[in-house]
Amino acid sequence: MKAVILCGGLGTRLKEETEYKPKPMVEIGGRPILWHIMKNYSSFGCNKFVVCLGYRGDVIKDYFYKYEIRNNDFTLKLGSGEMKIHNQHQETGWEITFAETGANAMTGSRVKKIEQYIDDDLFFLTYGDGVSSVNIEDLLTFHRSHGKIGTVTGVLPPSRFGELVTNGQLVESFNEKPQVHAGGMINGGFFVFDKRFFKYLSADDSCILERQPLEDLVRDKELCIYKHEGFWQCMDTYRDFEYLNGLWRDGKAEWKNW
Numbered sequence: 001m002k003a004v005i006l007c008g009g010l011g012t013r014l015k016e017e018t019e020y021k022p023k024p025m026v027e028i029g030g031r032p033i034l035w036h037i038m039k040n041y042s043s044f045g046c047n048k049f050v051v052c053l054g055y056r057g058d059v060i061k062d063y064f065y066k067y068e069i070r071n072n073d074f075t076l077k078l079g080s081g082e083m084k085i086h087n088q089h090q091e092t093g094w095e096i097t098f099a100e101t102g103a104n105a106m107t108g109s110r111v112k113k114i115e116q117y118i119d120d121d122l123f124f125l126t127y128g129d130g131v132s133s134v135n136i137e138d139l140l141t142f143h144r145s146h147g148k149i150g151t152v153t154g155v156l157p158p159s160r161f162g163e164l165v166t167n168g169q170l171v172e173s174f175n176e177k178p179q180v181h182a183g184g185m186i187n188g189g190f191f192v193f194d195k196r197f198f199k200y201l202s203a204d205d206s207c208i209l210e211r212q213p214l215e216d217l218v219r220d221k222e223l224c225i226y227k228h229e230g231f232w233q234c235m236d237t238y239r240d241f242e243y244l245n246g247l248w249r250d251g252k253a254e255w256k257n258w
Contacts, residue, residue, distance in 0.1 A: 001048070001120050001140075003041045007034060007128035008054020008101055008110055016238050022056045024128035025063065026241060029248035032063065033235055034128050036255065038094070043258045044136040046124065047093050050117050052101045052110040061098050067091070090258075108207035115198045126189040130234035131244070131255040134190050134226075142226045143192040149222040150197055152214075155188030155232040156180060177233065177243060185225070188232050231255060 011023030018026065024034035038049060053060060068074070073086040097117050101110040111125065122143070124136070134153055143151040156179040187210065200213040207213065217223040231254035235241055247253045 001046060001122055001124060002050050002097075002118060003038075003046050003048070003124040003126065004050045004052065004111065004114060004118075005034065005037060005126055005128045006052050006107055006110055007060060008052055008057070008103075008105060009129075010055050011129070013237050014235065014241060017241060020056070021059045022054070022128075023235065025056075025059050026129075026235060028131075028235075028244050029253075033131065033244075034060065036131050037126065037128065039091075039258050040131070040255055041124065041136060042091070042094065046136065048095045048097075050097045050099055050114050050123075051128075052099055052114055054101055054103050054105060054110070057098070057100060064096055064098075102205055105205045106207055107209035108201050108211070108213050109203055109205050111209060112198060112201035112203045112207065115195075115201075118195060118198075122192060122194050125191040125193060127234070129236070130189055130232065131253075132188060132190060132228065132233070133231040133254045133257070134188070134228045136190075139190060139226050140192060143224075146224045148224050149194055149220075150214075150217050151192040151224050151226050153188045153190035154185030154225040154227050156229055157186045158233060179229075185227065188228060190226075190228075 005024070007022060007024040009023060011018035011026075014023055014026065017023075025032040027033070028036055034051075041049070051060060063070075068085055071089040071091075075084045075086065077083070099114045099117065101113045105113070122140075132153075132155065139151065139153060158177040159180050197213075197217070200216050201207060201209075214223065233240065233244060235244060
């Protein structure tokens with residue numbers, strides 16, 4: 001199975017970091033959030049990826065094209081261009097297809113345009129700007145159990161405000177991003193689809209995954225929810241960027257399972 005990752009958006013709400021690079025290349029702990037997502041999938045044995053490129057896709061291509069020399073010691077013989085890599089990073093075996101899906105394409109269009117690269121009956125799909133502790137193996141088992149076309153991972157959204165637990169005038173705990181348990185779950189990405197889903201999509205740039213395609217799937221009773229009540233966080237704003245980097249710095253990155 002392959003994991004398809006949507007990486008084409010402009011990331012306008014994170015303009016401090018995305019003026020010259022796409023949002024999936026914004027770093028957590030010195031590595032792009034895209035790398036963190038791929039490491040998570042890889043820890044469950046999923047090492048084949050299709051990256052849907054759009055805005056500044058060249059930055060993503062360049063990063064992985066130069067990955068060997070970025071992450072290994074090497075000897076270069078000038079004149080002949082001969083190169084010897086001295087050690088191996090842990091990402092050996094990753095197979096990445098870089099698919100140009102258009103600067104202005106919406107999410108559904110991007111997925112439709114990579115149909116030719118899906119050669120298995122099932123594929124994973126997620127966004128290139130969110131990390132989670134979701135168990136990919138359990139997610140796949142759940143999808144296979146119900147036989148429907150699609151599975152979406154439902155998550156509890158983090159609160160926009162910090163939560164204070166008090167005892168009189170004394171603050172006993174402060175939680176920067178508590179999960180909101182009062183409301184319903186939201187779309188956390190981390191989908192599983194079988195190939196029949198491509199019939200619901202259009203290559204037209206205006207096709208938005210979260211609108212007509214998923215609405216039609218719901219109408220046909222072909223979409224199930226995998227409920228994940230553990231960690232999930234997207235990187236929409238600079239505040240999210242600082243929060244995720246703080247978790248990584250403090251050794252509290254719950255998505256890190258490698």
